[in-house]
Amino acid sequence: MTQTMQAALVEAFGQALVIREVPVPQAGPGQILVKTEACGVCHTDLHAANGDWPLRPALPFIPGHEGIGIVTAVGAGVTSVREGDRVGVPWLYSACGHCEYCLSAREPVCAEAQFGGYTKNGGFAEYIVADPNYVAHIPAGLGAREAAPLICAGITVYKGIKETQARPGEWIVISGIGGLGHLAIQYAKAMGLQVCAVDIDKGKLAHAKLLGAAVIINALDSDAIEAVKMATGGGAHGVLITAPSLAAFRQGVAMTRKWGTCVLVGLPPGEFPTPLFDVVANCITIRGSFVGSRRDMAEALAFAVDGKVKADIELQPLSAINEVFTRLEHGQVPSRVVIDFAPAGK
Numbered sequence: 001m002t003q004t005m006q007a008a009l010v011e012a013f014g015q016a017l018v019i020r021e022v023p024v025p026q027a028g029p030g031q032i033l034v035k036t037e038a039c040g041v042c043h044t045d046l047h048a049a050n051g052d053w054p055l056r057p058a059l060p061f062i063p064g065h066e067g068i069g070i071v072t073a074v075g076a077g078v079t080s081v082r083e084g085d086r087v088g089v090p091w092l093y094s095a096c097g098h099c100e101y102c103l104s105a106r107e108p109v110c111a112e113a114q115f116g117g118y119t120k121n122g123g124f125a126e127y128i129v130a131d132p133n134y135v136a137h138i139p140a141g142l143g144a145r146e147a148a149p150l151i152c153a154g155i156t157v158y159k160g161i162k163e164t165q166a167r168p169g170e171w172i173v174i175s176g177i178g179g180l181g182h183l184a185i186q187y188a189k190a191m192g193l194q195v196c197a198v199d200i201d202k203g204k205l206a207h208a209k210l211l212g213a214a215v216i217i218n219a220l221d222s223d224a225i226e227a228v229k230m231a232t233g234g235g236a237h238g239v240l241i242t243a244p245s246l247a248a249f250r251q252g253v254a255m256t257r258k259w260g261t262c263v264l265v266g267l268p269p270g271e272f273p274t275p276l277f278d279v280v281a282n283c284i285t286i287r288g289s290f291v292g293s294r295r296d297m298a299e300a301l302a303f304a305v306d307g308k309v310k311a312d313i314e315l316q317p318l319s320a321i322n323e324v325f326t327r328l329e330h331g332q333v334p335s336r337v338v339i340d341f342a343p344a345g346k
Contacts, residue, residue, distance in 0.1 A: 001008055002341050005021070005125055005127050006021060007020060007022050007126070008125070008257075009061065010048065010049045010061055011064075012059065013050055013056070014057070017063070017321050022125075026175060027073045027075040027077040028075050028125040029075045029079070031074075031129050031131065032073070032087075032130050033074075033129055034067065034127065035070050035131075036071045037070065037086075038067075038068050038069075038129060038144040038148045038340055039066050039067040039341070040064075040148035040149040040151075040191070040336055040338050041325075041339060042066060043328060044091070045064060045117060046159060048063050048117060049063060051269075053269075056071070058119075061122075063124050064122035064123030064124035064126050064339070065116035065118070065122050066152045067128050067148070067271060068083060068144040069127075069144065070085070070086055071086075074132070076282055080132045081135065081137075087135040088138055088147060089122065089130040090134070091108075091116055091117075091151075092107060092115065092291060093115055094114045094162075094267060095108075095110035095113045096112040099112070105275075105296075106293065108290045108291045108293065114131075116130075124318060135261070136151045138301065139301055143340055145272065145313060145315065146310065146311060147301070149313060149336040150301055150304055152291065152309070153179050153311070154183050154320075155292040158299065158303070159292030159296045160289040161193070161263075163289045164239065164263050166238030168193065168196065169192060170194065170238070171193070171194045171232040171233075171236040172193045172195055172196070173196045173197075173236040173238070173240065173245055173255050174198065174240050175198040175241040175242065175248050175251070176198070176199060176243030176244075176266060177198075177253075178199075178242070179335055181197070181199070181242045182312055182335050183311060184240055184310065185197060185208055185211045185212060186211060186212070186340070189212045189321050190308040190309060191296040194214050194232075194308060195215075196216075196228055196236060197209075197210075197216045198216075198217045198218075198228070199216075199219060199243075203334065205217075205218060207335075215231040215232075217229075224251065225255055229255070232257070232338055234257050234258070235255055235256050235257030235260060236255055236256060237251045240265065241262065241267050243266050243268075244267055246268050249272050250275075253275060253284065254278070255279070259283045260284060261283070261286075262284060262286050264289070265288075312336060313338045314334075314336070315339075316341040317339070317340065318341070321339065
């Protein structure tokens with residue numbers, strides 16, 4: 001008899017996900033099978049389900065790229081993980097391993113990269129097939145629910161902060177204090193940076209203050225840009241924009257110090273008009289940052305093991321995924337939702 005599992009599928013773009021009983025996938029040669037314990041919900045999952053980006057996933061597919069679980073089967077030739085290991089199946093599902101980007105720890109931009117919950121079925125299911133060479137190895141002492149947001153949101157902001165090249169003691173603006181931004185504040189503090197948090201939500205700004213932001217700025221204030229410049233002595237050395245908002249992108253560049261770097265990790269639909277005169281005259285660098293490498297992943301998780309970074313999570317069952325998506329679309333998720341696959345009472 002074929003073993004089945006529950007999974008949430010995108011069967012049509014822009015429509016509600018459908019929860020179905022589907023066959024449990026099998027681990028082929030060079031693959032592993034992971035029994036899902038938890039899976040974080042990311043704004044990217046919403047973009048995937050809506051078909052917002054130019055390269056759309058093939059329908060139907062299972063979203064979710066923050067899946068954490070226990071390896072229950074290994075295919076022929078697998079030596080890097082064993083049954084019983086706890087691993088994460090992240091956004092970077094696999095890459096070619098031999099191009100110039102893979103060989104220089106920039107594998108997320110490999111032309112042959114595959115992405116979990118997008119080009120490969122992801123973690124909104126009770127089991128996930130994964131490539132053992134690209135899973136995150138979850139350190140002992142870090143639970144599945146706590147680890148789930150870190151293998152996407154955590155690594156994304158950690159890598160983004162590194163890309164600003166801001167040094168200890170310098171200022172960084174974190175724009176957007178939600179699922180990514182609340183983690184970015186913690187990483188930035190742990191990396192020795194002074195944090196200025198920017199958002200339009202008073203509750204999120206109050207949260208930012210509790211997390212250690214030295215300055216909080218409401219982006220809706222008419223003098224928000226000048227307020228940042230005043231607080232940071234001329235603008236931030238680094239700006240990390242996590243908000244999926246073109247207005248935040250424009251504002252973030254203006255908050256950047258001369259010779260500073262503005263890093264974009266949010267992905268709003270549309271075109272971003274760049275203020276060329278200001279960028280050129282002030283020698284500002286605008287840089288995109290796309291998740292991170294496997295080395296970045298290990299470093300990002302290490303901060304959490306040391307207790308320096310902890311995601312604020314809200315647990316929900318898989319059956320609530322459409323309600324979670326609706327809240328996410330309307331900005332009603334304060335931090336990070338994690339789909340909990342643990343049996344009731346555990």
